Amino acid sequence: MVILEHGQAQARTLLFFPCTAEPVWAFAETIALLSKTWHVLQVVFDGHQPEYPGDFTSVEQAVDEVVKYLKNREISRLDAAYGCSLGGACLTRFLALGKILVARAVIDGGITPYQLPYLVRRLILARDVLAFKLVAGSRKILEAAFPPERFTLPGHDPVKEYDAMEQYLKTYSDRTIRSIFWSGNNYALPEKPAADGANIAYWYGADEKKDRKNNIRFLTRYFPQIELREIPNMAHAELVIVHPKEFCRYAEEFLTERTEGEEHK
Secondary structure (H helix, E strand, C coil): CEEEEECCCCCCEEEEECCCCCCHHHHHHHHHHHCCCCEEEEEECCCCCCCCCCCCCCHHHHHHHHHHHHHHCCCCEEEEEEEECHHHHHHHHHHHHCCCEEEEEEEECCCCCCCCCHHHHHHHHHHHHHHHHHHHHCHHHHHHHCCHHHHCCCCCCHHHHHHHHHHHHCCCCHHHHHHHHHHHHHCCCCCCCCCCCCEEEEEEEHHHCCCCHHHHHHHHHHCCCCEEEEECCCCCCHHHHHCHHHHHHHHHHHHHHHHCCCCCC
16 A cells, blocks of 8 residues: 655645545545645555555555554644545544544545345445446446546546546456455444544535435444535535535535644644
C-alpha cells in the first residue's frame, strides 16, 4: 500500500481513504483543493494502481498498514479523516480500533459488515464479482451503470476519461476483486468501538439512500453519537469524485469549522 502526501506545509492533518474502482487521478481535483488548507494523506490501496505492485487482501490489513505508516511518521493524532465506500469501511475499522486519535471523521457511503448467514454472503460475493467483471469488460455496461453525462467532471472530456477508465478497470486482478467485495462486506470490528467519543458524520447521497439503509442502521447503533447527513441529488461517491468544490464546501463545514479550538486537546 502507498500513502501519497499533499499540502505538507499545512498544519492540520486529514487522512483520505478513497473508494474502490477509481484511479488516483479521479480524486486529483478534490485532493488539490483540500491540500490548500490540509496536509492530506491519501491512501492508495494495494491492487488499485498498476504502477504499485500487490493485491488488495483485506480491510484489516489496509488499516494495519495505515496505522503503521502514521506511527512511523510519529503521527499519533489526526485532525480529520474521510473515507468513501470501501474507504468508509476502512475508516470505520480505523476509528473503532482507536490506535490513532481522530478529532472529526466523515464516513461517506461507507460499507458495514453484513449480518447474514455465511452461505448468503458467499452468494452475494459471487454476484458482486460478476457485476464488477461485466462493468470492467464492457464499455456499454460501464456507461449504463455510470452515465458519462453524470459522472464526468465538468470541463473534462467524457470520451477520454471513459477510455482511461475502461483500461484502468482491466488492471484489477481476480484476487483483488474478490478481496474487495468479501472483506469490504465482512470485515471484523471490536464489539465496542474505542472511538466512542469521536465526532463522526455519515454522509450518503439522496439517490443512494435505499442502498445505504442497512449501513445507516448498523452505524447509528455502533457509533451512537454519529451525525447523519443526506447530500441532495447525489449518487454513491458522486460528490467526492465529480463535484470537488461542493465536496470541499461540505467538508469545510463539518471538519474545519468544528475542529477550530480542538487542536490542543
